[in-house]
Amino acid sequence: MTEQEAKKRIDILKEELNTFNYEYHVLDHPSVSDFEYDKKMRELKELEASYPALVTTDSPSQRVGGEPLANFQKVTHRVPMLSLGNAFNEEDLKDFDRRVREGLDVEEVTYVCELKIDGLAISLRYEDGYFVQGATRGDGTTGEDITSNLKTIRSIPLRIDDDNPIEVRGEAYMPQKAFVQLNEEREQNGEELFANPRNAAAGSLRQLDPKIAAKRNLDIFLYAVGEWESGELETHSERLEYLQKLGFKTNPEWRKANGIEEVIEYVNKWVEKRAALQYDIDGIVIKVDNLEAQEQLGFTAKSPRWAIAYKFPAEEVVT
Numbered sequence: 001m002t003e004q005e006a007k008k009r010i011d012i013l014k015e016e017l018n019t020f021n022y023e024y025h026v027l028d029h030p031s032v033s034d035f036e037y038d039k040k041m042r043e044l045k046e047l048e049a050s051y052p053a054l055v056t057t058d059s060p061s062q063r064v065g066g067e068p069l070a071n072f073q074k075v076t077h078r079v080p081m082l083s084l085g086n087a088f089n090e091e092d093l094k095d096f097d098r099r100v101r102e103g104l105d106v107e108e109v110t111y112v113c114e115l116k117i118d119g120l121a122i123s124l125r126y127e128d129g130y131f132v133q134g135a136t137r138g139d140g141t142t143g144e145d146i147t148s149n150l151k152t153i154r155s156i157p158l159r160i161d162d163d164n165p166i167e168v169r170g171e172a173y174m175p176q177k178a179f180v181q182l183n184e185e186r187e188q189n190g191e192e193l194f195a196n197p198r199n200a201a202a203g204s205l206r207q208l209d210p211k212i213a214a215k216r217n218l219d220i221f222l223y224a225v226g227e228w229e230s231g232e233l234e235t236h237s238e239r240l241e242y243l244q245k246l247g248f249k250t251n252p253e254w255r256k257a258n259g260i261e262e263v264i265e266y267v268n269k270w271v272e273k274r275a276a277l278q279y280d281i282d283g284i285v286i287k288v289d290n291l292e293a294q295e296q297l298g299f300t301a302k303s304p305r306w307a308i309a310y311k312f313p314a315e316e317v318v319t
């Protein structure tokens with residue numbers, strides 16, 4: 001086989017494997033068997049071993065990186081990562097809504113309600129359509145470069161169909177099933193157990209060896225943007241739809257709410273339904289949907305005036 005023929009075959013295999021990966025990990029709707037997937041991955045790795053110059057950063061064979069890092073480099077976020085004010089009851093939510101309506105001088109506001117994922121806030125940077133850097137939130141301005149660990153999360157696309165520099169933010173988390181399995185393994189090995197899926201996700205993403213992170217079955221939901229050079233949209237809900245169109249995993253439970261009464265309805269629904277989820281949530285995030293209105297409201301010293309986190313009461317720990 002000539003190098004040109006090898007490149008053609010490698011491009012086909014990359015396209016197929018990245019698509020199978022998207023179907024399995026983002027859509028939860030695989031179109032091929034694991035056997036079929038593994039066979040094509042083996043062929044890709046053999047071709048890349050014969051033609052190392054043809055290995056590219058978006059190749060699915062590159063998800064589990066090379067050698068362990070000595071340490072994590074610091075990353076300065078071009079756009080600071082948010083922290084949210086909290087609401088603990090309906091009164092707090094009504095106060096928030098009152099401040100927003102007064103700030104915008106309107107009678108009623110359209111909000112977006114989203115589940116507050118109990119994981120680790122993450123920022124993903126794409127340039128020319130390639131995943132180039134992933135970082136932790138850190139203190140909101142400076143985080144740690146954990147690109148090699150984030151590449152092991154199969155639902156993170158290595159390539160997207162938008163060549164503008166964009167940053168997408170979300171929450172990396174460990175599904176409850178993965179958490180139980182991990183602690184069972186640790187118990188058998190006499191290792192210290194993780195207290196909860198959030199700590200397990202944080203501990204996994206802080207591993208210097210990506211091969212360990214790759215085994216932790218982490219996942220991610222994306223829900224916001226940082227630096228954004230792509231076409232401007234009018235609302236946050238349109239952004240969520242665009243992120244999904246780009247191939248990012250967004251949480252399917254987000255809903256628009258017309259006025260605070262619909263927000264309260266959504267919150268009360270999830271106080272009941274949260275136990276049925278396969279991942280931990282610790283509240284609901286409520287955002288003003290219109291982006292111009294967000295701009296108009298701006299920020300306090302610490303957090304946006306156009307969003308709030310309703311925190312669920314801490315669950316009683318059954319001992």
Ligand SMILES: NC(=O)c1cnc(N)c2cc(Br)sc12
Binds near residue numbers: 118
């Ligand atoms: N959907 C969201 O906006 C969202 C979900 N889950 C979270 N843990 C957080 C945290 C911030 Br800050 S926003 C947000």
